[in-house]
Amino acid sequence: NSPETQHHVQNLEKAGILNKTKVSENGKKVRKNWTQTWTVLHGGVLTFHKDPKSTTTGASNKTNQIVPEVTVDLKGATICWATKDKSSKKNVLELKTKNALEFLIQYDTESIIVDWHRVLTDTIRQLEYQ
Numbered sequence: 001n002s003p004e005t006q007h008h009v010q011n012l013e014k015a016g017i018l019n020k021t022k023v024s025e026n027g028k029k030v031r032k033n034w035t036q037t038w039t040v041l042h043g044g045v046l047t048f049h050k051d052p053k054s055t056t057t058g059a060s061n062k063t064n065q066i067v068p069e070v071t072v073d074l075k076g077a078t079i080c081w082a083t084k085d086k087s088s089k090k091n092v093l094e095l096k097t098k099n100a101l102e103f104l105i106q107y108d109t110e111s112i113i114v115d116w117h118r119v120l121t122d123t124i125r126q127l128e129y130q
């Protein structure tokens with residue numbers, strides 16, 4: 001965990017809206033539930049936030065609107081382009097975490113998802129050396 005490696009990972013930061021769904025947990029397939037999520041990459045951790053529209057409480061309470069839903073430690077994770085059998089959508093990434101969670105991440109605009117693929121790949125690679 002050298003200062004230099006930390007510096008590299010800290011430079012790999014990104015945020016934006018993506019569509020995501022969990023597809024599997026501990027080797028068990030779960031029912032897809034695609035939702036739009038504010039996604040933040042920071043310090044080697046990816047955080048999906050709850051869709052403000054989908055929260056049942058405090059829709060009028062601004063402080064409640066952006067709530068972290070899932071945090072994914074990217075150390076030991078893998079990212080790749082999903083094969084066609086994984087989804088009928090285009091531009092789909094498959095993220096598998098060290099603790100056996102699998103997510104699909106998708107966005108219709110290709111350049112946006114290509115950027116996420118690059119930054120997630122670089123982050124995961126950097127974390128290997130920590």
Ligand code: I3S
Pocket residue numbers: 031032033034086087088089
């Ligand atoms: O891989 P699947 O099961 O065909 O995924 C689709 C379904 O989850 C569907 O919902 P229900 O079958 O639960 O009603 C979703 O609406 C679709 O979006 C899922 O497929 P895509 O190809 O969009 O990932």
